[in-house]
Amino acid sequence: MPDAAGYHFEPGFIAHHLGELGSGLLRTLAISSIGMAGALLVGVLLGAISSLRIPVARHLITVYVEVFRNTPLLVQIFFLYFALPDIGLQFEGFTVGWLSLLLWGGAYNVENFRAGFEAVEGGYVEACRALGFSRPAAFRHVTLPLGARIALPSVTNILISVFKNSSFMVAISYPELTDTAVNIVAVSFRVFEMFLAIGVIYLGLVWLMSLGAGAVERHYAIPGGH
Amino acid sequence: MAPWVGPVASYLATGLRETALLALACVAASLLAGTLVGSVLTLPSRAVRAPARVYVEIWRGLPIIIILYFIFFVLPIIGLRVDTFGAAVIGLSLWGSANVAEVVRGAVQSVPRGQAEAAAALGFSWTGRMRYVLLPQAARRALPPLIGLVVNLIQQTSLAAVIGLLDILEASQRSIERLTLSGGSSHAVPILGAVLAVYFVICLPLTMLSRWYERRLH
Numbered sequence: 001m002p003d004a005a006g007y008h009f010e011p012g013f014i015a016h017h018l019g020e021l022g023s024g025l026l027r028t029l030a031i032s033s034i035g036m037a038g039a040l041l042v043g044v045l046l047g048a049i050s051s052l053r054i055p056v057a058r059h060l061i062t063v064y065v066e067v068f069r070n071t072p073l074l075v076q077i078f079f080l081y082f083a084l085p086d087i088g089l090q091f092e093g094f095t096v097g098w099l100s101l102l103l104w105g106g107a108y109n110v111e112n113f114r115a116g117f118e119a120v121e122g123g124y125v126e127a128c129r130a131l132g133f134s135r136p137a138a139f140r141h142v143t144l145p146l147g148a149r150i151a152l153p154s155v156t157n158i159l160i161s162v163f164k165n166s167s168f169m170v171a172i173s174y175p176e177l178t179d180t181a182v183n184i185v186a187v188s189f190r191v192f193e194m195f196l197a198i199g200v201i202y203l204g205l206v207w208l209m210s211l212g213a214g215a216v217e218r219h220y221a222i223p224g225g226h
Numbered sequence: 227m228a229p230w231v232g233p234v235a236s237y238l239a240t241g242l243r244e245t246a247l248l249a250l251a252c253v254a255a256s257l258l259a260g261t262l263v264g265s266v267l268t269l270p271s272r273a274v275r276a277p278a279r280v281y282v283e284i285w286r287g288l289p290i291i292i293i294l295y296f297i298f299f300v301l302p303i304i305g306l307r308v309d310t311f312g313a314a315v316i317g318l319s320l321w322g323s324a325n326v327a328e329v330v331r332g333a334v335q336s337v338p339r340g341q342a343e344a345a346a347a348l349g350f351s352w353t354g355r356m357r358y359v360l361l362p363q364a365a366r367r368a369l370p371p372l373i374g375l376v377v378n379l380i381q382q383t384s385l386a387a388v389i390g391l392l393d394i395l396e397a398s399q400r401s402i403e404r405l406t407l408s409g410g411s412s413h414a415v416p417i418l419g420a421v422l423a424v425y426f427v428i429c430l431p432l433t434m435l436s437r438w439y440e441r442r443l444h
Contacts, residue, residue, distance in 0.1 A: 066433075069429075070377070070429035071425045071426050072382065074385055074387070075395060075418065075425060078398075078418055079418045082402060082414045083415045083418045084415075086415050165289065166289075167291050168289075168291055170291060178292060185295075191303060195292065195295075195299075195300075198292065199292065199296075202287070202288055203284070
């Protein structure tokens with residue numbers, strides 16, 4: 001049916017391009033999942049080092065966190081893709097995709113985990129030490145499980161952002177979902193069909209991830225605890 | 227100083243001016259619209275809240291670059307002639323206002339219930355309760371996350387380069403291209419490094435301000 005501007009919405013157009021969108025989605029999921037897993041790992045490890053106040057390492061981590069949190073992800077992507085080849089580091093789109101997401105999400109998660117670990121009451125760790133636990137053992141058995149639970153909501157938020165921000169790779173023409181859709185729009189002008197399709201895919205996956213995050217939070221909630 | 231530095235620096239400065247204007251427009255529009263939508267989200271009537279909820283879920287849930295592209299492609303189709311700057315303001319502000327709305331809703335609902343009830347008992351209307359009792363108290367709690375959102379918005383303005391706005395990032399890209407075409411080195415490391423540094427110098431103080439204010443609240 002034509003609307004006021006004479007636009008004819010053709011649902012068949014989406015069906016016709018499902019194959020292309022599917023391969024775009026697979027690339028989106030590939031770079032997102034590596035980026036999310038990496039951001040989680042970097043966050044826990046560096047967050048732990050940071051909260052244990054290990055000298056020098058802790059300051060280097062602060063520099064990493066502040067640089068990545070206070071500059072735009074898109075400029076970081078451009079730096080990895082366009083600038084690093086000048087100093088002999090040539091990465092392809094796929095590598096820049098997961099690496100930039102990992103570094104960006106990791107920086108935010110370091111802060112999230114550090115804050116979580118530091119929010120664990122000092123008395124617990126002191127009690128552990130009094131019972132003869134070594135410092136690493138006290139961290140492993142008390143600070144980590146409690147602090148990670150405190151950090152969980154903000155960490156899952158960042159992981160969802162990592163997934164959404166995988167769409168930034170359209171800027172370096174890596175053929176993930178957004179890039180695929182934008183290229184189809186550029187030659188067909190089927191704006192509403194394509195954006196409806198990818199909008200539903202992104203919103204649906206974000207919604208599923210939030211549901212999953214909520215389930216994980218409930219599963220690990222301490223009964224009657226904070 | 228190498229001869230390429232001068233022209234590139236002044237080109238980046240023009241881009242930075244565009245970035246600053248875009249950031250100002252987006253921050254103002256997002257705060258204004260977001261406070262309005264966020265206030266609606268605290269209304270008792272579910273029917274009134276529903277459209278605001280849909281607005282927030284859509285524009286917060288979608289990747290920001292998709293909103294930007296969508297607006298950029300759709301405006302001409304529905305007959306609105308807006309330049310790239312206007313499209314960027316609209317796209318970024320849809321995303322920004324949805325996020326501000328969530329912060330405002332959370333902050334208003336964190337004000338103890340008795341405050342609103344007492345104001346209602348004193349005869350304040352809803353607008354009076356919001357204007358004189360709830361929003362001023364909520365503002366203090368909302369400030370640190372709002373500053374964080376402003377930092378985020380400033381950074382997201384760089385996405386306007388993708389739809390062709392000549393901001394600082396696009397200026398850097400064009401400089402790199404020009405230097406490469408003229409046969410020499412692209413100088414991409416110092417040029418993109420400078421862009422990163424500019425954003426860092428603008429955003430770090432704001433991030434620190436937000437953190438300082440957050441600590442002061444507790």
